[in-house]
Amino acid sequence: MNKIVLITGATSGIGKACAEKFAANKNNLIITGRRNDRLTELKTDLEKKFGISVLSLCFDVQNRDEVEAAFKTLPEQWHKIDILINNAGLALGRDSFEDADMNDWETMLNTNVHGLLYVSKAILPFMIAQKKGHIINMGSVAGKEVYERGNVYCASKFAVDAISKAMRIDLLKNNIKVTGIHPGAVETEFSLVRFKGEEQTAKAAYTGLTPLTAADIADTVFYCASLPDHVCINDLVITCTQQAGTYYFHKNQ
Ligand code: NDP
Numbered sequence: 001m002n003k004i005v006l007i008t009g010a011t012s013g014i015g016k017a018c019a020e021k022f023a024a025n026k027n028n029l030i031i032t033g034r035r036n037d038r039l040t041e042l043k044t045d046l047e048k049k050f051g052i053s054v055l056s057l058c059f060d061v062q063n064r065d066e067v068e069a070a071f072k073t074l075p076e077q078w079h080k081i082d083i084l085i086n087n088a089g090l091a092l093g094r095d096s097f098e099d100a101d102m103n104d105w106e107t108m109l110n111t112n113v114h115g116l117l118y119v120s121k122a123i124l125p126f127m128i129a130q131k132k133g134h135i136i137n138m139g140s141v142a143g144k145e146v147y148e149r150g151n152v153y154c155a156s157k158f159a160v161d162a163i164s165k166a167m168r169i170d171l172l173k174n175n176i177k178v179t180g181i182h183p184g185a186v187e188t189e190f191s192l193v194r195f196k197g198e199e200q201t202a203k204a205a206y207t208g209l210t211p212l213t214a215a216d217i218a219d220t221v222f223y224c225a226s227l228p229d230h231v232c233i234n235d236l237v238i239t240c241t242q243q244a245g246t247y248y249f250h251k252n253q
């Protein structure tokens, strides 16, 4: 494809799998995350393996100044961003509303909602100047149906869904495609982060299931990004075969 693809949250899981998929298909990448050691390792690996160029930018998407600074100083050869994959995000806790930690709520909203807005606003001038672009926002089935003890994580992903719809309308005039992807359970570091390092609880989330893999989502993102200019997938919900929506699982006994 030979495009410039910006992927947030590329140090792990879905973002990392997207980096591998787009690199394997000869795209140049801007990868971001907070863990600089992982970014450096990924950059070195992908450049060596696929002969592409990778720019790594280390920042916290919650920090508006850091996000703005990263893109204000973007070297000119990276300005023509074709695709933005707004993937950085997390869940923290699985608590009933009255017991949940306010810090967890703030971190989820600051990352999943504010972070996505900061990055999108920072790169939009580049896409608008080119009169084209594609923004792919990582939502969740949690942004389609609220589930018990999902409260503010669900709210943050409902916001991603609404923002995707709003972007699609407002950016029509700029020839910018907007796609919302909404996965069910994907086995990544997501549950380990959600359950704050409790490995057994994190693993239990996938017990009895063949969950989606990060590569499944990367293939889907790549498909959406590879369609002809006149075709835009607006909204795509994807679960493993043993999951339907947020409540219903058919787990192996
Ligand atoms: P991972 O925990 O494996 O990856 C999350 C990525 O987000 C990491 O690269 C992390 O990088 C980055 N990130 C988190 N917080 C920040 C921050 N403040 N600033 C910059 N980067 C940040 O989880 P997944 O790959 O599963 O999650 C990716 C996206 O997919 C998320 O938006 C998640 O909500 C969504 N999703 C996941 C599902 C699942 O079941 N796994 C299902 C549906 C949606 P670093 O820590 O280096 O900053």
Ligand code: 8X3
Binding pocket: 139, 140, 141, 142, 150, 183, 184, 185, 186, 246
């Ligand atoms: C992650 C999927 O169902 O754990 O967004 O909320 S779920």
